[in-house]
Amino acid sequence: MVLNFRFAVVSDLHIALPHTIWDHPDRFHLVEVSIPAFETVIEHLTQLDLDFILLPGDLTQHGEPENHIWLQERLSKLPFPAYVVPGNHDVPVLMGNQQSIAYADFPQYYRKFGYENTDELYYTQQLLPGVRLIGLNSNCFNEQGKQIGCLDSKQLRWLEQVLASADDELVLVMVHHNVVEHLPQQSRHPMANRYMLANAPELLQILQRYGVKLVFTGHLHVQDVACAEGVYDITTGSLVSYPHPYRVLEFHRDQQGKEWLQILSHRVESVPNFPDLQQLSKQWMGDRSFPFLVKLLTLPPLSLPVNQAQELAPSLRDFWASIANGDALLDYPHFPQKVRRYIQAYSAIAHTGNPACIDNNSTLLLDKLRK
Numbered sequence: 001m002v003l004n005f006r007f008a009v010v011s012d013l014h015i016a017l018p019h020t021i022w023d024h025p026d027r028f029h030l031v032e033v034s035i036p037a038f039e040t041v042i043e044h045l046t047q048l049d050l051d052f053i054l055l056p057g058d059l060t061q062h063g064e065p066e067n068h069i070w071l072q073e074r075l076s077k078l079p080f081p082a083y084v085v086p087g088n089h090d091v092p093v094l095m096g097n098q099q100s101i102a103y104a105d106f107p108q109y110y111r112k113f114g115y116e117n118t119d120e121l122y123y124t125q126q127l128l129p130g131v132r133l134i135g136l137n138s139n140c141f142n143e144q145g146k147q148i149g150c151l152d153s154k155q156l157r158w159l160e161q162v163l164a165s166a167d168d169e170l171v172l173v174m175v176h177h178n179v180v181e182h183l184p185q186q187s188r189h190p191m192a193n194r195y196m197l198a199n200a201p202e203l204l205q206i207l208q209r210y211g212v213k214l215v216f217t218g219h220l221h222v223q224d225v226a227c228a229e230g231v232y233d234i235t236t237g238s239l240v241s242y243p244h245p246y247r248v249l250e251f252h253r254d255q256q257g258k259e260w261l262q263i264l265s266h267r268v269e270s271v272p273n274f275p276d277l278q279q280l281s282k283q284w285m286g287d288r289s290f291p292f293l294v295k296l297l298t299l300p301p302l303s304l305p306v307n308q309a310q311e312l313a314p315s316l317r318d319f320w321a322s323i324a325n326g327d328a329l330l331d332y333p334h335f336p337q338k339v340r341r342y343i344q345a346y347s348a349i350a351h352t353g354n355p356a357c358i359d360n361n362s363t364l365l366l367d368k369l370r371k
Contacts, residue, residue: 003170003253005051005128010246011218012238013038014089015071016061028285028292028320029221029241031061035070036271037239041246042078044266048248050080052127056218056236057087057138057176063100068109075113083114085135086121087176087219088149094141103139122155124162132166134159136175138197149177149219150198156206163210170251170259173215179203180215180233182224183323184345190299195220204229213366214261223265223326223359224348232364234263242281243325244268245360258365265326265360285324286317293319302342312339319343326359 015038016031045053060067075082086106096102107115114123114135121137140150163171177197186192187200197203208229215231221238223245237245250262270277293316297309315332322328323346330347332340348359
């Protein structure tokens with residue numbers, strides 16, 4: 001069946017009404033621009049002939065009821081359907097408190113945006129004839145009450161049942177935590193592993209078994225496209241963090257069954273009170289990068305002495321901004337060889353093994369594999 005449709009992905013909005021904003025000296029993202037940035041994106045997207053929009057979590061700053069209410073009311077005014085899943089910021093506590101909604105209450109706010117069944121934090125919806133979305137919940141709490149990124153066994157069993165009955169439908173999966181590694185040894189790195197789904201290998205096996213090719217994630221705040229076991233994990237950077245990106249994607253299937261996905265990325269360049277958002281945001285990130293960089297350099301696998309890490313960190317001021325921007329090419333020839341090789345591993349060419357830049361604008365050719 002010939003199939004063509006266009007959709008958008010906008011991730012990690014961190015919507016924060018002004019009176020809900022609280023500051024932290026080390027935060028890289030500018031929640032102050034969350035609402036005007038989202039309005040700028042919507043103004044652009046409403047000019048396109050979109051079939052739907054996906055929002056892969058961290059919809060709000062910290063699960064505040066007012067921010068969830070604002071967003072669901074704004075989404076209800078869109079001229080195309082919107083679908084969401086919760087991020088760790090949306091459901092930070094099991095029981096509601098003065099700041100955040102309760103974990104189980106999330107679907108109540110988004111009944112029009114995927115959650116017709118409000119008893120679970122995951123769902124499936126038919127987007128178009130022959131196209132199905134599966135929205136997963138990757139937020140769990142362990143016995144100590146700590147929030148972790150994981151799919152529980154009940155959800156995995158449900159997922160297999162849905163995929164088994166999907167027949168010849170094209171299935172898109174949306175989940176907040178990363179399913180494929182986007183950074184070197186991400187699942188084992190002491191700073192990066194929290195952005196990975198803890199049981200990603202189990203999910204990948206299920207997706208591969210049923211021929212699912214496309215997964216849309218957020219959480220990491222970077223522009224990156226990664227592939228493992230034939231599954232593409234397309235993660236989209238945060239709308240409130242440099243480079244303030246969002247994506248417009250077009251899926252095509254021709255009469256011979258050949259499938260491809262075209263990805264185009266856009267940036268929010270300015271909003272009121274922030275006329276040069278890109279430059280200011282990159283500077284904001286660089287100004288707050290020193291503690292992050294020292295920690296990165298002193299932790300395994302480098303494990304540098306603190307004094308050496310402090311000497312090298314200023315040269316890496318734009319390191320994370322380059323990664324967040326996507327298609328990074330990183331090299332610091334004056335660094336010690338061990339450190340230079342480690343930093344080079346974060347380059348897009350090193351990570352993908354392909355000199356082509358695919359993180360922002362690319363066309364993915366998809367082999368049509370079915371069960």
